[in-house]
Amino acid sequence: MPRYAYVNGRFTRHGDAAVHIEDRGYQFADGVYEVIPVHTGELVDEGPHMDRLERSLSELSIPMPLSRRALSLVAAELMRRNALTNGFIYMQITRGVAPRDHKFPKKPTKPALTMTTRQLPQPEATFERGGFSVVSVPDIRWKRRDIKSISLLPNILAKQKAAEAGCEEAWQVDEDGFVTEGSATNAWIVTKDGKVVTRRSDAGILGGITRLSLLKVMRVEGIELEIRPFSLEEAHEAREAFLTSSTNYVTPITRIDGKPVGNGHPGILTMKLRKAYIDHVVHGKAGAERFEVEAT
Ligand SMILES: Cc1ncc(COP(=O)(O)O)c(C=O)c1O
Known part of the structure; x- marks a missing residue:
């Protein structure tokens, strides 16, 4: 079990990690995700995964919640805290929290960013x-x-x-x-x-x-x-x-x-x-x- 998750700016204990009930990801699946493999403590093909993440977000007009560099730093810190060696990091970004209404909120919301990790055996082994x-x-x-x-x-x-x-x-x-x-x-x-x-x-x-x-x-x-x-x-x-x-x-x-x-x-x-x-x-x-x- 990973010890930590990252939720909207904070590293929190995995079991306590939670998002708002009116997060549009929770209510409408209004968001995107990435799964970046980790091999011996390093992200695999980080560049193309970040490219795809940016593209998915832009197709839905959701802004990047952090710069690519900052996303990388958060991922690295979460991997360190969870002692992740092999497996993957999961990133999810949603349009954020707003009263339930299908169309985009009039007042732009702050995108919600969460990250978790999963340890898996080395596939080659x-x-x-x-x-x-x-x-x-x-x-x-x-x-x-x-x-x-x-x-x-x-x-x-x-x-x-x-x-x-x-x-x-x-x-x-x-x-x-x-x-x-x-x-x-x-x-x-x-x-x-x-x-x-x-x-x-x-x-x-x-x-x-x-x-x-x-x-x-x-x-x-x-x-x-x-x-x-x-x-x-x-x-x-x-x-x-x-x-x-x-x-x-x-x-x-x-x-x-x-x-x-x-x-x-x-x-x-x-x-x-x-x-x-x-x-x-x-x-x-x-x-x-x-x-x-x-x-x-
Ligand atoms: C529908 C679908 N196709 C293909 C893939 C494989 O993509 P990737 O090689 O980036 O993991 C995934 C991965 O989650 C998927 O969900």
Whole structure:
């Protein structure tokens, strides 16, 4: 259990941390969040995570509550207080407190900022499992999935369906039969001729920072890539499949809707990418590109 949380300017004991009952995040999910992975006490890809946070806020006309530098200092202090070595820091920013009314408050509110941490085992040390199973579900979300909104009900329902099916993740499928992404992860396949496929980062999915860094890693490794949507049928026929996220890194998928992917074991290319991504985490924590540069 972490000892401290950060709430609106104060480090408070985690069990006592609280926000106002009329915080618009609590009442309307009017806010955004970031999950920044921490590896051996350092933030991974801090720059791109902060870029995405700023972008999500600006899309909702919520001002940054602190400068990037100050946010970094608060995060570092919370990590120190909680002796966080591996895991993640969670940041949430909402429009703030105002009497309940859907439209933005006339008098600008002070955005509310909270942070917590979670200790997790080092992913590279713990991955012994055969791979994840996923179940497909219809994508019932809104059309601005690029905003990292705290409004996550469809994602919660998708993840619950996965749990009920004995799976670790759900792959959401749009009206045209294409996989958009997981409930909290980006989706990838490897075709029979060895090409890695993932869909374009636009309003249809959350632009994952792990996805972004893996694309960079793949360019360095010279791995063939196709940025395009893939259908659920194509995923069922794929040689390999995997997912990416800040807490799962690159994780093989070995079953989709109960059917084995390829030979039913973690794919060779997937495990190579996992290793290359972990090298990026271990050696290149600060060195990722800015969010805006992604043209894909
Ligand atoms: C819907 C969704 N897609 C993708 C991701 C992966 O993003 P990242 O790699 O930045 O963790 C997340 C992470 O929370 C997510 O919620």
